[in-house]
Structures are given as C-alpha cells and as structure tokens.
Amino acid sequence: MSYQRQADEYVKTESMINPCRFAAIEQIERLAFRPTPYWHSLYRCRHLGIHRPDDSMCNWTARILTKDKLYKQKCVGPALDLGHGVVDYRTALARSFEWFDSGSVRSLANEPKKLGRVKEVSFCPIGDIYTVGQALRDYSEWTRIFRSPGGHYNNLVLINYHLVPNFAHVPLEKFSAKHLRDLAQQVLETPPRFGFMERQGRVAIGALTADELRRRKCTFNSLVTILKMAFRHAWDNAAIHSERPWRCLKRIPVNHSPRTIFLDREECRRLLDACTPALKDLTLAALYTGCRVGELGNMIVDDVGRHGFGVRISAFKRSPARFVFLPDEGMAFFLSKCEGKSAQEYVLRSDMGKPWRRQHSQLFRRAVAKAGLPRQLVFHGLRHTYASDLIRSGVPIDVVAKQLGHASSTTVSNTYGHFAEQFREEQVRNRFSPLSEEQLGELERRKNELAKLWTTLQSDDWRDYARLNPARPIPRKTYAMPDRLVAEVFENEENANTWTKR
Incomplete structure (x- = not known):
C-alpha cells in the first residue's frame, strides 16, 4: 500500500478513533502561538503535530518514540501559507508515514500500536474449573468500583504482563508455594517494561545490581499482594473451598534504598530556566x-x-486533607498566582490554560534534558528535593513528615534520613559536653590537624557524605515471612551479586 493510500485509509477511520482538531486550515489558524507543538496521536509512538511558535512559522511535525524512551521529530511541511507554500493534512500524513517507515527511523523507534489502554484482565475462561485467571478477572471487576482509575490501571498492567501468561490457567484450588517460587524466578528473569515497549522474553541473568534486585523484589511483592487479594475475594465468594491458595502467599523483605536523585539549589535554578512559563510555576509550587x-x-x-x-491541600488518593506551611518567599509566589482570580479558580494552569493533570510529564522530561540533569529525575523528585533540603537544614523529621502528609515519621526517616548526616555531624561536634581535661588538651594540640581532616572529608556532593554501601544490606524492619523456596530464589541472586562485585 502506498503512503498516500495508507494516509487515506487512516483518514477514513480517524473519526472513529481519535479526530484531529487541526486538520483544516481554519482550525490551524485558531491555534495560539506556543514554543511546543500541538500533537495528534496517530498510533502509540507515532504522532503528527503543528509547531506554531510565532506568526512567521507554522509547520507540520512528525514524531516517534524511540526504544530508549526519547522522542525524535521531523518537519514534514508548512501547515499555513506564510510565503513557502502549504501542505494539507493528507499530504502531511503521507509524508509522516513515509518517514516512519524509513530504515533510519524504524531501527530506532518502538513498534506502533493502536490507541487505547488496557481495560480488563486478558483472560477468557474455558471450562468449569475456577482458575487463577478467573479469580484475577473477578477481583479486577470488583476493584474497578472503588479504586482510583490510575491504581486500577496499574494493577491490570501488572496482571497482564506477569501473571496471565504463565499462571492464568492454573486451577485455583491447586495453586501452591511451588507456583509462587516459579513466579519469583520469572520476575527475576523478566526484564522490566517501560511505556509502550514490546513484551520481552525471559533471559538468564548472571548478576543483577543491588538496585535492580530491590526493584524486582518490589515487583514480586506487588504481585503477591494482588494475588492474595484476588484469592481472598474468591474465598469470600465461595469460589474455592481451601484456604491454601491465599495462605501460601508470602512477601519478600526489601531493603528500601534511600532516595538519591535530588537537586541542590543551583540545579533547581537550572531546571527552572529550562521550563516553559506554566511548567516553571508548577515546578516552583512543588519546590x-x-x-x-x-x-x-x-x-x-x-x-x-x-x-x-500556607496552603490547604485537599484529600488526594488515600491521603486526607492537610495544611502545608510556607516560607515567606513561597507565600508571595502563591499570592501572585491568585491575583485577579475568583475563589474557585485553579491556582495553576498549563501553557494551554487547562488544569494540570498528566500533561506535565513530557514537558518536564524535556526540561530535565535541557538543564543537563540526571535522566532518572521525574517530577516527583521535586517532592524528594523539598524534603531533603528541610532535613539537611535541621528541620525535625516529624515536622517534615507532617508537611508531606505522612501518617508517621518512619517513612521520612527511612527515605531521607541519610541526608541529615551533615546536620547530625554538626550537632554532635558542637553539643557534646566536655568529658576529659586531658583530652581537651589533646584537642588543642591537634586543632590544626582536625581542621585539615574535616576539610579533606568534605565533598561537593552532599548526597554521598558519610554514606555506606554494605555488600548485602539488611532491611531495618520487616514483617514479611517468605516461603523458604521463594526466599532461596532471591537469596541465590543476592549471593551471586555479592560474589560478582568481589
């Protein structure tokens, strides 16, 4: 099929899939100027857009999502006649498809897929035997009622990716610890899936890094939680007559690594300089x-x-409403954003004047790249930056926990406590009561030596100060009592990881 015919076929069905709001010249002329393109999704990982930054430029732009989760785009012609001709919607589509199918692009891009998110467990019951797949399907229909859309969708993704392929057809009454061990082995051998990546086959893994092992333990625990809730739901509804399927499900203890991707104030300024105007306001509000x-x-x-x-924060997800106190600088910022607005208007809006929902993601990723910051930094990292800055400045952990909306200070202590090391050092050095006259004399004799030692130990990277990396970290506290067979699977990988590093 030619690219022109391919584009025509798409246009015929477009109204049923996802109408383009700027297919006509009149619609394009009504688009406001802005530095980033307006995008229309053709397929997943394939987009066509209008780039109209000012009155001297208005171009059709094609875009693909690469395998390493970056975007690559190309101008395919002028969308308005500004002295260089004009290309209509069908021609822009044809040129886009031609570029999508070129060898240089196909080697970089993810495979396109039809638009639409997964909406249910991908399992069709066969026969009268109640299976794991049926239990997961029944449970997901129940959770659809009371879970948030995002939480329900995340569950469906995990179920379809990890559980359906190998466990859906197992009779639920026969599910045992052996199946749980097989799941643990599968999670270890299955590479993670990001965005719209194709499903990858299981691979033999010689040695995972400590962080990769931690993440796969967390994935395993999430799957165990889903299975336990689904099996309990089946038990409560008399679909099974044995408690063994859900009693054999045990979680694995995980050593939650402290957060390390935070920004200092100079990095925050670089990020703000790289943001669009509305994203800059959103970023400042988060900081x-x-x-x-x-x-x-x-x-x-x-x-x-x-x-x-300060500001009142409404109940969000499972967190109750709370009040966040602000510094004077922050209060002045929010008051400036409220000027001229009615009491029920949103304080912050996107560059297109819409409430912020999920449209910040790509803008933030682009700003991070432009500012030369770590690729792993996501918007939620600004929350970690806020907490770490307060802790390093000596704010008590329980105060930080209340500002963040945590029910207790334990989470804050485990997650951010290592950032208080320099403050802890200062408190110990300056507040320890004198103990020995003899050693005070020794202190005077070694004063220059101590000052030199302290200066030598200081680092520009406050993230690593007094930080230890044990070869095999032990969780601080855990109530998990994993099945022996399951524990062996992860312990063997931990041992291999330790010996590889040696």
Whole structure:
C-alpha cells in the first residue's frame, strides 16, 4: 500500500478513533502561538503535530518514540501559507508515514500500536474449573468500583504482563508455594517494561545490581499482594473451598534504598530556566510545598492563605486533607498566582490554560534534558528535593513528615534520613559536653590537624557524605515471612551479586 493510500485509509477511520482538531486550515489558524507543538496521536509512538511558535512559522511535525524512551521529530511541511507554500493534512500524513517507515527511523523507534489502554484482565475462561485467571478477572471487576482509575490501571498492567501468561490457567484450588517460587524466578528473569515497549522474553541473568534486585523484589511483592487479594475475594465468594491458595502467599523483605536523585539549589535554578512559563510555576509550587503534581493541579484560590500562613491541600488518593506551611518567599509566589482570580479558580494552569493533570510529564522530561540533569529525575523528585533540603537544614523529621502528609515519621526517616548526616555531624561536634581535661588538651594540640581532616572529608556532593554501601544490606524492619523456596530464589541472586562485585 502506498503512503498516500495508507494516509487515506487512516483518514477514513480517524473519526472513529481519535479526530484531529487541526486538520483544516481554519482550525490551524485558531491555534495560539506556543514554543511546543500541538500533537495528534496517530498510533502509540507515532504522532503528527503543528509547531506554531510565532506568526512567521507554522509547520507540520512528525514524531516517534524511540526504544530508549526519547522522542525524535521531523518537519514534514508548512501547515499555513506564510510565503513557502502549504501542505494539507493528507499530504502531511503521507509524508509522516513515509518517514516512519524509513530504515533510519524504524531501527530506532518502538513498534506502533493502536490507541487505547488496557481495560480488563486478558483472560477468557474455558471450562468449569475456577482458575487463577478467573479469580484475577473477578477481583479486577470488583476493584474497578472503588479504586482510583490510575491504581486500577496499574494493577491490570501488572496482571497482564506477569501473571496471565504463565499462571492464568492454573486451577485455583491447586495453586501452591511451588507456583509462587516459579513466579519469583520469572520476575527475576523478566526484564522490566517501560511505556509502550514490546513484551520481552525471559533471559538468564548472571548478576543483577543491588538496585535492580530491590526493584524486582518490589515487583514480586506487588504481585503477591494482588494475588492474595484476588484469592481472598474468591474465598469470600465461595469460589474455592481451601484456604491454601491465599495462605501460601508470602512477601519478600526489601531493603528500601534511600532516595538519591535530588537537586541542590543551583540545579533547581537550572531546571527552572529550562521550563516553559506554566511548567516553571508548577515546578516552583512543588519546590515550595513538596506536594504531588495531582495535589497542585487540584489547588484552588480559596486554598491559599485562608487557614494559616500556607496552603490547604485537599484529600488526594488515600491521603486526607492537610495544611502545608510556607516560607515567606513561597507565600508571595502563591499570592501572585491568585491575583485577579475568583475563589474557585485553579491556582495553576498549563501553557494551554487547562488544569494540570498528566500533561506535565513530557514537558518536564524535556526540561530535565535541557538543564543537563540526571535522566532518572521525574517530577516527583521535586517532592524528594523539598524534603531533603528541610532535613539537611535541621528541620525535625516529624515536622517534615507532617508537611508531606505522612501518617508517621518512619517513612521520612527511612527515605531521607541519610541526608541529615551533615546536620547530625554538626550537632554532635558542637553539643557534646566536655568529658576529659586531658583530652581537651589533646584537642588543642591537634586543632590544626582536625581542621585539615574535616576539610579533606568534605565533598561537593552532599548526597554521598558519610554514606555506606554494605555488600548485602539488611532491611531495618520487616514483617514479611517468605516461603523458604521463594526466599532461596532471591537469596541465590543476592549471593551471586555479592560474589560478582568481589
């Protein structure tokens, strides 16, 4: 099929899939100027857009998502006649498909897929035997009612990727610890899937890094939780008559690594300089409050400065409403964003004037790359930056926990406690009561030596100060009592990891 015919075929079915809001000249002329393109999704990983930064430029732009999760784009012709001709929608589609199918692009790009998110467990019951797949399907239909759309979708992705292929047809009454061990082995051998990547086959892994092993343990524990809830749901509904399927499900203890991707103030300024105007406001709001993007997106003018010197954060996901106190600089920022707005208007809006939902992701990734910051930094890292900055400045951990909306300080202590090392050092050095006159004399004799030692130990990277990396870390506390066979699977990999490093 020619590219022109391929484009024509797409146009015929487009109204049933995802209508393009700028296919006609009149629609394009109504688009406001902005530095980033307006995108229309043709397929997953394939987009066609309009780039109209000012009155001297308006071009059709094609875009693909590469295998390493980056975007690559190409201008395919002028969308308005500004002295260089004009290309209509069908021609732009044809040129886009031609570029998509070129050898240089196909080798880099992810495979295109039809639009649409997974909506159910990919399992069709066969026969009268109640299987693991049926239990997962029944449970997912139940969770659809009361879980958040995002949480329900994440469960479906995990179920379809890890559980359906090898365990869906197992009779639920026969599920045992042996199946759980097989699941543990599968999780270890299955590479993670990001975005719209194709499913990858299982591979023999010689030695995972400590962080990779931690992440796969977390994935295994998430799957165990899903299975346990599904099996308990089946038991409660009399679909099975034995408790063994859900009683054999045990989680694995995990040593949660402290957060390490944070920004210092100079890095924050570089990030802000790389943001679009609306994204800069959203980023500043996150750095002043430590709030999640969803919490900031829901904030209205009436939430600012009404209940105290700060902002009210509405209930979000499973977290209750809370109040976040602000520094003077932050309060001035939020008041400036509320000027001229009614009490029920959103404080922050996107560059297109819409409430912030999920459209920040690509803009933030682009800003991170432009600022030369670690690729792993996502918007949620600004919340970690906020917490780590307070802790390093000596703010008590329980105060930080209340600002973040945590029920206790344990999570904050385990996650961010290592960033208080320099503050802890300062407190110990300056507040220890004198103990020995003899050693005080020794202190005076070695004063220059101690000052030199302290200066030598200081590092520009505060993330690594007094940080230890044990070869085989032990969780601080765990209530997990894994099955012996399952524990052996992960322990063998930990041992291989340790010996490889030696």
